[in-house]
Amino acid sequence: MSKASVIVVGSGAGGSAAAWALRRAGHPVLILEKGRNLLPGLGTHHGIGSLFGNDEVKAGRAFENQDEILEPRTSRTQEEAGQGVDRSFIGDVNDLPTVAGGGTIHWDAKTPRFWKQDFKALSLYGPVPGATMADWPLSYDDLAPYYDRVEARLGVQGDVHRMPKRTLEQAPRRHQFPLPPNPPMYAGKLLAEGAASLGYEAYPFPMAINSVEGHHGRARCNSCGFCSGFGCPINARGSAAVSFLHEALLHGAKLRPRSFVYRIDTTKNGKLARGVSYLDSRGRKRKARADIVILAASGIETARLLLLSRSAAHPHGLANRSGQVGRNLMFHFVTLGIGIFTDDVHAWRGPSTTFVIDDFIGPYTGPEAKNAGLPYLKGGLCETGGDILLLDEAQIYAAPPNSWGKQHKNLMRQSVFRRHLAGMSMLGEDMPQAANRVDLDPKIRDVYGFPVPRITRSQHKFELASSSYYGPKLAEICQRAPGAVSGQVIPAGTLSSNNATGDLTGGLASTAHIMGTARMGHDPRHSVVDAFGRAHEVENLFVADGSPFVTAGGFNPTLTIMALSLRMAEHIAGVRYERARGRRHRPRHH
């Protein structure tokens, strides 16, 4: 008997993992992706190429990135929303790449696991005022086997023997990592020493970067240094595209690039999804039909798509009887530590980082928390060795007014930030808030003619208090590193100051981590999807990106997105789904 046919919207982390697993289980799979494919040979037996290069100009020119001219987003703060301001910013609001492979096409490929405590934060640590903390409807143990599988496919490097005891208690591992760590970066080693002198434990950051020539037929990372924010020219970096999508396509899944999905179509009673409506590469309206629809357009776009798909049966947006679609949007918050060294520490050689510190995950319940009126504070993972490339450096020195001419050239010659700087960035957990949300902008349209997503967002005092508590510790580590002449901190509050000018810009919003807009839970009154990512109200509609996250954790989210996606796919493959139109059929290929 033929298997249920599947449409996947979006070919990024969640979408490609689902497509791969379902195709392997024998399901017909059609992937609709609004971006282009920039990896020639992807899905063919010729092997995978790359149109990416070590090119800072191209990386800044909407090559793989969503083009904010054509597909802008809008934003405003909660306070502005309260005053009736429709938007105070139009542009890039935490945009991710729009391309076959999604955000992972140019990610840093850091793949930490969430900790046990993340899934049960409400029961363990109690509520946080003004936040919608909740437990996940699943546990670390439910997810662990899928973490193993994703790590194996991505080709994750790391060393279980160098991980702190608390890390392994919170995120137990059955196996050593598939690959050994990259050669340690010089700047990272210095910061790791600084950390060690303060009693913190730096260990190799688990990363989907190939450290062994030929593993999965891919090249070994040669440490070219144009890593974070650049497509890998030699595909040494594991990703949705090279690790999942490629094989899914080889086994018969279909990818249609430049296909913009604008609506999920349902049966009249709204109980079943029938497929989707989309614009093809020439702008023509198309429909595709399948037994199952999986949304993996990333947190912001998935919420937008559900809201765009409102109907008589779903007047507030598809699967939104709870009113939770778009809410609890989480981005993490960034705190930067900046170390300056006398030597040229070339932090830009190698991938984005080689070490990580998890001493600041928390929760911390000391006086600083109480003084802020909070039950606890939490930070997040902290990478050691962030860097600046040449054009980055030139732009940074040009930022203050009248900062050009001879002085600019002298700065470039001296090169304090490129040659002598090594940064630490802590991506901290942020609180889910009902008022931090995605809805449809009442006026602004994208190039396709549809309302753009509007992001309403303000920091919770939790993030600001946590950043001011942990931030100085980052500076201290930098200061203690051998050869350091200065250690500074740039706390989250500074990074968010752009909000005041209406530009929701800078480090705070551009974390590239998008979570929470279609929360998972057992109770349909307070959540959008169940523990398998299935919409409570639409039996054959699933969500497979960061949107189901209940809390943000202090961890880069993508490994968890992919693990959830594989778990969802296994569930789908094991359950017989009713068909939208009474009989089984494949996606129609026009």
Place this chain on the structure above:
Amino acid sequence: MGEGISRRSFVRAGGALGLLALVPRARLEELLAASARAAGTGGGHFLTAHELDTLRAVCGRLVPGPPDDPDPGAREAHVPEAIDLLLGAFRVSPPMIHAGGPFSRRAGGKRDDFTHFVRLDRHAALGWRIRLEGTRGKRQREFAGPVRGLQQIYREGLAHLDSRAAGHFAALPGPAQDAILSDQSDDQVQELVGVALSNTLEAMYGPPEYGGNRGLVGWKYTHWPGDRQPRGYTDAQVSGLDAGGPGFKLDAKALRGMERFLPALAGVRPSRERFWLRSRGLRGR
């Protein structure tokens, strides 16, 4: 790293798929020469001969070369011509917006992939038309509000500089030009400076395939290795200090001067109508 793998894993399917279009070095030279000749013939790709002269003066102040600075500057790097080529991108086939990949020949690559520019498809081309030409009140471009294009900003901005200089900005002495360019009370000047600075830095410090960074002058004086694929770095280069590296250490005065740049480490995501102000800041997510 194994050359074998890089050869095996890179597929030339891009050309076959019609994704790529070659701009050989000689053709790039010709295109730049067309701008350079503008002074004699009355027009580059977009700018007029006079506008190009004014732009040369501006770029020369933003990133000065000899005699103001010992190392070559924007003029020597052919930055103004590269900007003209960008402004007139759609008058050239293919528009040279996105250089190809994965390798140039500078770091062990066998072929010069950077010169195989990636074709803009319908969607990407519209984005770049709006950036360069603006929305110009056209309905199919104004879905999210108006955008002033770079062409208009340069044309009006360069003319405005002349009006601030009694008709001829390029003829003023350097310090007088600086005084106008740094006038923070003049929004039109600052709009032009913002755009020109952003484009100048790209063309000065980016790969030479876009027409600037001639002779790699922007990489030489900064000791920047540029693109490193497929050679990359050895494990020793990653994990250790360079023997006999650039050799100079940081002094305390230099350090104090850096504080004012710390906020820019957060990066800038400008609003849509000021798209050129984008910068990445400290990397790592």
